[in-house]
Structure formats: structure tokens, C-alpha cells
Amino acid sequence: MSEVVVSKVTNVAGDYFIDSSQPGSIIQVQAYDYGSIYNNTNIANKECQMPGVLGDGSAKIEVEAGNRILVECNIHNGQHDTWRGNFFRMYWNGGKNDAGAGEYVTSNLNNNDAYSVSNPERPQNSLLWGGGASFSYISGQNGGASTANWTILTPPCDNAGTVNFSLTVTGHDNGNYIHLNNNSSTGSTGSNQNNFSSSIILKEVYYP
């Protein structure tokens, strides 16, 4: 087998890189979607696993050691009278995280012993500075929705191989339920009228 070894690949004029050898280049994209309606009325000040692929750790990407992952979360939060305020945390197993490590242990949430997220699913140093939040308020009406979209860049991955991600949700103490993907122009509390699908999108970013 012949082999071509290069340090860069450019266009014919030599003024434009067409490889991904520059730090920060995206070399692959993966996406994971959850399109069902998910209601949970027991998340007041309590951290719970998000449903399906969003929370079970099966959102994954195969990476090279040292590369980082650009993580985009796209979460559609339905609203029921009067308001909903939800907070999201992102966990990974790609390496140590020097920010926010183990925060749940010293959390001021008052239901630490009632989490539905078990310790193996949120081991030490797995919590990323990658949370998000959503808020919707309509007095006397149902069916509203707010799309929360946020992006984070992870620290470098410790090892080559699969890196998994999972999201949890914690509801505000007073406006706590989650109605994922629920939306309706007529105020229905059980409709995904406009075909929402919440997702995690993972992009491997080259870091030499």
C-alpha cells in the first residue's frame, strides 16, 4: 500500500486549507433525537434523568484522544398554566472535568436522597459546565412552548474511544413539571402539534 504523508492540504492556489489539520476544525457530527411527549410531575427541586436517548447515556461519539466535543442541546419545553421553570445538567464520561466536579454532592437541592439519577450514572468529575435552562409563563393558558438551545465545548478527551453524554432535569420548586415536546396552538396538554424533537448534537473538534 502506498502512503502519502502530509502536514497540510490546501487548494491549488495554496491559500485555503481543505483538510482539518487546524485546531478547531470539526471532523464529525452525530445527532440523537427524542420526539415523544414526556411529562414528569415529580421533579420539584429534584434531579431526574431525561427520557430516552437524552438521559440514558446512549448519546455518544467516537473520538481521538485530546480532541474536544462541541455539544449542542436542543430542548423543547412545553408550558402548562401558569409557568414552568426547568434546569438541565449535562454529564459525560470523556475525562476529568475541573469545573463543577461533583457539584451534586454538595448541592443545595433539598432532595439529595430522593434523586432518581443513581450515583453510577453521575460519577465524580462527570458533571460538565454544560447546563441549560428554560422558562415559560402564560397566565391562564396551556400549550405554550419554549425551545432552549445551548452549546458547550468540553475539555480535551482523556482517551480515544466512545464518549457518552446524558442530561438530567431539575424543576423549580414552585413551577416544576416538565412537558417535553408538548406544544399546541389550541391549548392541548397532550399534543406535539408542530413536530418537535429534542436532541443532543455532538461534534468532534480537532485539538492537536
Place this chain on the structure above:
Amino acid sequence: MSTLKTNAILRPADDRVYFRKSGAIVQAKRAAYYTSEYNNTSQNSLYDMPGNLGDGSASITPYFSNSRILFTAVLHPGCETTWRANFFRTYYKIGSGSWTQFAGGFGSTLYCNTDGVARTLKSTYMLGTLNTTSAVYFKIQQIGHQSGGYLHLNLNSTSGSGSGNQGSVASTIFLQEVAQ
């Protein structure tokens, strides 16, 4: 001119990937709408979004038939007292074919006892393989909540004006081809 074809380029010594066709973003397109738009008939009624957000002119032509398209919408809905709830549906069509709705829909809810506030709304969805190298067109439709569903696109004002785009915002569709 010579041409070298490959599916991957590796770094010398440790074979770290510089480039791999599978998963690479190989092109990006953008369509933007700069005008402010007010629609007071969209309560529980479905409309195409204005301009190239909804007229089907936003498009991308895949280089590879098995590519996936990463669809991103960035909209700027405004609000007037008391509240607005808007929902957005997403569609694609291949060439001169029919529109197909995909699961890229998204929503916005705003509540404020004064006029002029706004939010920036971003939503992303990655479509499956479309098996085409023809142009793929995209559009967004909007429908408002039956009781507070007016649309105030690109409208924002620090002084509560209902007609300004003080922040110079533009609502956009981004399309990226992801090779497989």
C-alpha cells in the same frame, strides 16, 4: 492538474485523523430575512414565514447522495403585552417535489406587561439521508396560540415601540451538509 482521491487523511506518526469524509461538514448555506414582520391573523392559523424563511428559496445541493443535512433556524420573535406563544414547523422538498414536514419544529413563549421585548430562538435538527444530489429546499411555517399568537418577527425596542428593529436582528436558516 492532478487529483488525489481519499476518504481520510491521517497525521504522521500517530495516525490521528486530520480529515475523514464520514461525519465531515462539507458545505454550509445561509438564508436571512432582515425585515420586521407583524402578523395579527396567525392565532391558530398556519402561515408560511415571510421572505426566504418561508418561500422555499433556502436551499442546499448535497455533494453526496447519502449526506445528512443539519438544519438550524435562528429566529427573533418579539412580544407585545401581555404574551405571545408562537410555534414553528419545518419542511423540506427535493427539487420540484412535494413539501415534507420533518421533526425540526420549535416554539417561543414570551410574557411581559410592556411592549418591545424579544427573545432569540435557536433550534437545530439533523435530517436523515435524503438520497439525492439535487437541490433540497427548506421552509418554515408558523402558527400562533389561539389566544396570544400574533407574530412579531425581528421586532424589538428598548422604549417599548411595537414597530422597531432596534437591535438590527436578522432571522436566518443555516443548512450544513454532513457527509457520511
